[in-house]
Amino acid sequence: MNIHEYQAKHLLQEYGVPVPRGYAATNSREVETALSHLGDEMIVVKAQIHAGGRGKGTFTDGYKGGVKVVKTPEAAREAANHMLDNTLVTAQTGPEGRKVQTLYLTEGCDIEHEYYLAIVLDRETAQSVIIASTEGGMDIEEVADKTPEKLIRVSVCPNMGLRSHQCRQVAFALGFKGDQVKQFAGILTGVYKMFWEKNAMLVEINPLVTDKDGNLSALDAKVSFDGNAIFQHPDIGQLRDLNEEDPKEIEASKHNLAYIALDGNIACMVNGAGLAMATMDIIQSFGGSPANFLDVGGGANEDQVTAAFKIILSDPNVKGILVNIFGGIMKCDVIANGIVAAAKNVDMTVPLVVRLEGTNVEAGKKILRESGVALTPADSLAQAAEIIVEQVQSHS
């Protein structure tokens, strides 16, 4: 689960990490309140969306930049008016962009140098890894690619936790001296504590900056949490912003369906995540394009299948549906009855191909054939994919 920059910074602040003073605003009245707190100095206006590349982004009306550094409250007000409720397109949002519903107004900072600092959970070693670099402010993937020697990596054992010598190791590697070493150790300790206590998967500060006086602060932050652990942290759960999620995905999660919207036109409904991915793959290998990932789970019942059909059909791009179920413990005849009942329940406007395999498959196919529902049963996954791709292409 991702959160906004302003939420990440508030959390970091709770863990003792210095961040520039800032205020979130969702309307012009809140913008005024923020400006009254910030005074007449340099002000930064930042669009809050769950996507990177904001500074270089462009709004759909042509206004450039989702991050503006301005010198007066008037200029800040003007930038805020341009951004609020406008749609920002960045390298990470896709062409449709993201509507900006929250701004973050912060005090400016005289930057001396930009650093990079992150902690991630590394799946291969099952340890947290601190990643740091003197090349902050830019895309870290690029640093890793072009100048890998400038990346500092230090693993932290989950059972030992972060140790002082590790903080010093990173601080010295980044070239900090004197009081900065102490400041940095405090920041890293806070970041690690937050990462570990809140079950984060990533905490990234980019850039971490030094100002003219040599003081450190976190200028931008990105944090994402382990969705499996949110139940342990109601405070983090409250930071979820539904505006940032696809409404179809929100609806799906209410029915315990794992659904991810994609940009193709052949929808699929499958039991099991691996098989669902493989079904998308086979649609693509026959020249089609999957409209979604959808795992109805091991014990898909009629209600879930009905909800799944409704979600799929609410996507206007969908021109055909492929249902692929391997009936194991859940028998094919039971599943077939569920599919038939669900199909009768919704207004099926596109071709439907159903492939069943597994326990009681013959009984299941018979139910499908005799149901009176307009669907094409298929004998194998390859055949099912071929039929639905062909049907969709001949209709368009």
Next chain:
Amino acid sequence: MSILVNRDTRLVVQGITGKTGTFHTQQCIEYGTKVVAGVTPGKGGQMWEDKVPVCNTVAEAVKEHGANASVIYVPPAFAADSILEAIEADIPLVICITEGVPVRDMAEVRRRLEFNDTKTRLIGPNCPGIITPGECKIGIMPGYIHKPGRVGVISRSGTLTYEAVWQLTQRGHGQSTCIGIGGDPINGTSQLDAVRMLNEDPDTDAIIMIGEIGGSAEEEACAYIKENVKKPVAGFIAGASAPKGRTMGHAGAIVSASGAGTAEAKFAAMEDAGVSIARNPSEIADALLRIYKG
């Protein structure tokens, strides 16, 4: 014969009195698995379904009933603790079916597994389990699709494994042991561990490895296969069509923003290791049968 489980396996079910635990325990007993005990803290001394004694602790199940394998059906919040309890009780094999275990919990468990005095191999979490057809079924897979034989199957996914197994069975080829290693980013047994065990098993003649996008487990297994495995190996990777940066159902199935963990890279590693590749999921058994006649 098989690896890890056989007709001598004596199973304890952690979470036996829950709905999931009860249902799948019944299925496993029907298949012929020896379930010697269950564990539900506070219900020690009771009998589950008049058949299986319930203990308060795993240690008690080991001491009183000689359990030598455990399966875990407890909710995600308590799964890591259940695994650790089984490790402390020196159970040689622990299979965690539970889906949704926090990754941080698994990082701690994995560290514990690496201790020198650990006697446990963990399979999972978020997996269908393990089966040696005709002898012992531990987990949630449908038993009847399997058939005793000499092909070993390893997979990160449940239903996709069933597909491959069903394809084999329908073509007359049985399985030695099928292991679902699970779809989470941090698990107990890797593709490499499973390939190594099947390679060393005299009763396994051929191997099917089913992977997914994300991580580098398949690449590591392929490096081992290239150097050490003479048995025919076929493979498939799910997720070639998945977009970067999105988790596809399984927490571990994600191509990172930097492009690590793609299906393409994994297929290339397989190719390099001489693995017979199925380009589509309905050809997994056929990919093996191209190089293995049984």
